[in-house]
Amino acid sequence: MKSHSSTLLAEVRSFRQNHPDVRYVDLIALDIPGHFYGKRYPVEMLEKVAAGSPLKLPQNAVLLGVQGGLFKIGDYCFNDGDPDANRRLVPGTLKPVNWESQPLGQMLITSDGTEAPIEFEPREVLAKVLERLQHQGIHPVVAFELEFYLFDKQLENGLPQFARDPLSGDADDQPNLHIERLSRFSDVLDDMAQTAKDQGIDITVITAEIGPGQFEINFGHCDDGLRAADWAALFCRSTRGVALKHGYRASFMAKPYLQFPGSGMHVHVSLYDAAGNNLLAAHQQQPLRHAVAGCLELLPHCMPIFSPNHNAFRRLGGTVNAATRASWGFEDRDACVRIPESDPRNLRIEHRLASADANPYLVLAAILVGLEHGLDAKREPIAPLNEDRNSGTDFPVEMLDAVRAMQQQPILRDKLGAEFVDVYCENKRQDHLAFQQEIHAREYRWFL
Structure with a gap:
């Protein structure tokens, strides 16, 4: 785990050195309909996550409909208190974004490989099959x-x-x-x-x-x-x-x-x-x-x-x-x-x-x-x-x-x-x- 964190930390530090004008990084994952959701992190906070600080997003973000709304699915969304779930950074995916008006980075995140993966997260479903x-x-x-x-x-x-x-x-x-x-x-x-x-x-x-x-x-x-x-x-x-x-x-x-x-x-x-x-x-x-x-x-x-x-x-x-x-x-x-x-x-x-x-x-x-x-x-x-x-x-x-x-x-x-x-x-x-x-x-x- 320590080696994994050190690799991520080196990736973030290298990115900051090569792209000193980037202040924010979009941390993104694919939901069930195939749209990206996530959060925009200050790059210095990303370094803390890479070093081992928790990264949490709402579990039910994976369940968004095509238009972004939430549906009642079993006890999810409306009867579960909308809990957070741990995510992790996907190594090797921190890259610059060149289509925005301001310098930006992006990096994939996922629940697979965490202590409690989200069973219905698309990337986790594929990870289990593989x-x-x-x-x-x-x-x-x-x-x-x-x-x-x-x-x-x-x-x-x-x-x-x-x-x-x-x-x-x-x-x-x-x-x-x-x-x-x-x-x-x-x-x-x-x-x-x-x-x-x-x-x-x-x-x-x-x-x-x-x-x-x-x-x-x-x-x-x-x-x-x-x-x-x-x-x-x-x-x-x-x-x-x-x-x-x-x-x-x-x-x-x-x-x-x-x-x-x-x-x-x-x-x-x-x-x-x-x-x-x-x-x-x-x-x-x-x-x-x-x-x-x-x-x-x-x-x-x-x-x-x-x-x-x-x-x-x-x-x-x-x-x-x-x-x-x-x-x-x-x-x-x-x-x-x-x-x-x-x-x-x-x-x-x-x-x-x-x-x-x-x-x-x-x-x-x-x-x-x-x-x-x-x-x-x-x-x-x-x-x-x-x-x-x-x-x-x-x-x-x-x-x-x-x-x-x-x-x-x-x-x-x-x-x-x-x-x-x-x-x-x-x-x-x-x-x-x-x-x-x-x-x-x-x-x-x-x-x-």
Whole structure:
């Protein structure tokens, strides 16, 4: 513990020396809907925390709804006295922020690794899954891919507007994959990439996607699942900030335009033993087939994680490469679980169903539980799409159905934690009901 504190203290002191103009640091963590909450600390107080002083925030901050409000979930929020819970600093995440008007730093905090971790904190849920796999001799290597849209900074009657092409000044309203779009938007994209690297995020490929103003960023393969999810979470925060600085809005909303493709979160996962052997490639890739079967079996019960809001369900069965059933295939982007072509050393699955605004910690946790279940159960999967284009099993396409399917699934309750499953499902149910309470103008046009 002393060594851990000394390492953190050295990190904070080094940061202060390299960034003497920074007076405050945002200490941040991801809540259940995937938003950051936290506190802004004077940097000298951060040094005290790094040296061992307690760091406490309200436990129920994790339970915030999409709009930031609290829901009554069991005894939480209104019958528990709103207690504080210990957090700790995540080593290696103290970085400068360059998108604010004043010099600032930020650092991740978490309850995992404390004496009393919060059972429903997303990072803690993933930490438990990774720890269990490690005890089984399974070591995941993970890479995220995130799609997002750029919009004009100004909304019109509350609606997003196409991003302006910096070269022509016209709206970038044409769907295409042209590489020239990367050049035209290079100022903001280059700043996003460099800012991500400054945050310690290993980003690799940048792609102009099909939707107007839509792009994709790939991250490097990482042998630390928590760090891989940290990268995805931090990238969303920095990208939104950089976009505003350049006069745009960046959004990871799942389906901002009905007529154009939605934005997804694709997750590549391979599994290795302690000697570095790819577990999925053993015995003529039989474990790969078992892992796929486990993923597909649990996928219909994980839909509130993969599609965490009303809009995310709109993306399913959309214009391009968005599955409508739980399916798999080799080199097939219509499948929920795609097997990219690779050598045995790099054999992996690509899970393509989650929306870009899903919580990366929970998405990865759900995928890993599916893989774990498949390796344990050793069942054969359904036919791949390469053999049968109609292959697949149905999954819920409405939130309340999805919540019921998740809450009653015994494997998820065991592997993700029953307390987490109950809290998460109730949070999603309450958010969905709150969303339905507003009468849309369309209802007046149709029914008045």
